[in-house]
Amino acid sequence: MQDLVVARPQCLYCPPGDFYIDPWRPVDRAVITHAHADHARAGHRHVLATAVSEGVLRSRLGAALPLQGLAYGEAVVHNGVRISLHPAGHVLGSAQVRLEHAGRVWVASGDYYLSAHDERNPTCTPFEPVRCDCFITESTFGLPIYRWAPQAQVFGEIDAWWRANAAAGRPSLLLAYSFGKAQRLLAGVDAGIGPIVVHGAVAPLNAAYRDSGVPLPAAHTLGDLPDKRLLAGALVVAPPSVHASAWARRLGDFSDGFASGWMALRGARRRQGVDRGFVLSDHADWPGLQRAIAATGAERVIVTHGQEAVMVRWLREQGLQADSFRTEYGVEGGDDATVAVPAAAS
Ligand SMILES: [Zn+2]
Ligand SMILES: [Zn+2]
Numbered sequence: 001m002q003d004l005v006v007a008r009p010q011c012l013y014c015p016p017g018d019f020y021i022d023p024w025r026p027v028d029r030a031v032i033t034h035a036h037a038d039h040a041r042a043g044h045r046h047v048l049a050t051a052v053s054e055g056v057l058r059s060r061l062g063a064a065l066p067l068q069g070l071a072y073g074e075a076v077v078h079n080g081v082r083i084s085l086h087p088a089g090h091v092l093g094s095a096q097v098r099l100e101h102a103g104r105v106w107v108a109s110g111d112y113y114l115s116a117h118d119e120r121n122p123t124c125t126p127f128e129p130v131r132c133d134c135f136i137t138e139s140t141f142g143l144p145i146y147r148w149a150p151q152a153q154v155f156g157e158i159d160a161w162w163r164a165n166a167a168a169g170r171p172s173l174l175l176a177y178s179f180g181k182a183q184r185l186l187a188g189v190d191a192g193i194g195p196i197v198v199h200g201a202v203a204p205l206n207a208a209y210r211d212s213g214v215p216l217p218a219a220h221t222l223g224d225l226p227d228k229r230l231l232a233g234a235l236v237v238a239p240p241s242v243h244a245s246a247w248a249r250r251l252g253d254f255s256d257g258f259a260s261g262w263m264a265l266r267g268a269r270r271r272q273g274v275d276r277g278f279v280l281s282d283h284a285d286w287p288g289l290q291r292a293i294a295a296t297g298a299e300r301v302i303v304t305h306g307q308e309a310v311m312v313r314w315l316r317e318q319g320l321q322a323d324s325f326r327t328e329y330g331v332e333g334g335d336d337a338t339v340a341v342p343a344a345a346s
Contacts, residue, residue, distance in 0.1 A: 004081075004099050004106040005136060005302075007325040012108060012136070012304075016101050017081035019048075021108050031083065033110025034094035035060055035179060048076070050085050052125075053093025055208035056179060072125065088112035089120060089127030090282050091180035092209055098130050107132040107296060111140070115148045116287035123183045123214050127284075129295030136325070137293055139306035140283040141261055148261075148285045155188045158278055161257060166194045166233035171254040175274065178202045178239040180282050183209050183216060185237060185259055191217035195230045199238035199247070222250060243273065261285075290314075 005012050011023040019029035026043030033039055033049075035056040040049075042061045049057055051069030058065050070076065072095070075084040080102075085095035090111045097108045107130045113121050120126040148154075158174070165172040176182045178201040186196065186206070196219040198206060206216055225231065231251060240258065242248050248256075256274045261281025263269060269277030284292055289311070293301055300321040303311045308324035315322035 001102075001104070004101055004104060004134070005108060007327070011327065012325065014081060014099060017079045017083070017099070019078060019081075021097055022110065029078070031085075031097050032057065033085075033088065033097060033108070034091055036091065036111065039110060048083065048085075050093045050095050052212050053095075055211055056092060056205060059204055059208060060179075072128075086130050087125035087128045089114055089124060091121075092124050092183070092212060092214065094124060096128075096130060098132065104134075105130075105132040106134045106136070107298075108136040109138055109292070111138050111282070112284055112292060113282050114284050114288040114292055116285060116291075117148070117150050119151050121184055121282060123180075123187050123209060123216075127292065129292060131297050133298060134300040134302065135293060135296040135298035136302045136304060137289065137311075138283065139289060139303050139308060139311040141264075141281060141285055142289055142303070142307035142311040144286050146261065146264055146285045147287060148281060149279065151188065151280075154278055154280050155190075158185070158188075158257070158259070159190045159193060161255070161276055162189065162193050162235050165255045169232040171197075171231050171234050171236050171251045173236045173238060173242075173248060173251060173254045173256040174259060174278075175240045175243060175256060175272075176237060176259045179205050181259060181280070182206075182237050182239075183214070184280070184282065186216045186219065187214070189217075189235060194233035194235065195220060195225075197222060197225060197231070197234045197236045199236075199242060201239050202237055222247075240272075293320075 005014050012021040020027045021031045022033055022039040023030050024041055029046045030044040031048045035053055047067045054069045070085050072087055075082050082100040084098045088094040088096050088110050090113045099106045112127050114127045162172045176185055182202045198219045203221055257276035258272050258274045259278040259280045263277035263279045301315050303324040304327045312322045312324050
């Protein structure tokens with residue numbers, strides 16, 4: 001029987017339905033799992049995505065995006081394939097794609113988050129396992145060395161760093177991807193420590209989150225800060241691209257930190273040239289990937305973007321049928337893609 005999803009140059013393709021999932025080249029019909037740049041590209045003639053991701057998708061890909069928004073669990077049938085979107089717990093609106101055709105069910109995960117500690121990302125709907133025959137899983141952090149600490153511990157480290165900097169009269173510049181990670185940080189820090197300032201790239205995404213009912217603490221931009229002296233005790237959240245830029249120099253004497261799953265790698269903080277590294281990811285860690293895969297009940301697993309070889313070997317050892325797709329996810333412009341690690345591009 002023909003596979004429900006195959007790898008094509010444009011990306012993952014569903015032959016019976018004649019549509020693509022997260023294509024990186026313009027296509028007629030695309031299903032987009034979430035609005036990170038390595039998954040959501042412009043130029044498609046028709047896009048299916050979650051309704052809750054609409055604000056972010058339009059702000060990134062243009063207001064004229066030909067988007068059909070679905071509620072989680074709502075289904076549409078296209079060329080005989082029943083398509084529905086289910087929470088992935090990664091960022092606002094992120095979804096797994098469930099495809100049902102001729103009695104078979106396949107699920108393409110997109111990016112997803114769950115951890116060994118059964119924690120959730122408070123800024124989006126938590127990952128929901130979907131039973132299927134074949135599960136196409138991401139594996140960004142698919143190595144046994146990746147095990148996330150409890151979130152409370154990570155936020156305790158960030159708060160302590162901010163508090164110490166504030167006591168010394170120094171701004172805390174926290175570098176984080178502007179969609180997803182920045183909002184998760186804002187939702188998790190102790191906003192009572194001092195004022196919060198966000199970069200202009202972060203502010204519109206905060207607005208999209210608030211419009212979707214996700215509460216975030218009040219934040220200024222550098223431009224609307226009523227008194228520049230407030231900066232001394234502020235947490236400043238900005239994308240990694242501002243590192244060592246003219247924008248960063250406007251902060252004066254500051255301490256900087258970087259929040260990413262890649263900070264778990266030895267030497268990553270030093271290579272990024274920042275004072276502190278905080279290990280916080282919106283992707284599943286190794287135990288999270290294993291739990292997610294087991295919960296689907298799938299007998300066949302196809303591994304994408306990340307540590308395909310190690311994950312495929314582990315899955316085969318579990319008696320599953322396992323293979324990998326080569327994709328361009330995580331290569332550029334995506335979340336957690338800011339630190340180049342050779343294996344991430346495969
Ligand atoms: Zn992503
Ligand atoms: Zn990705």
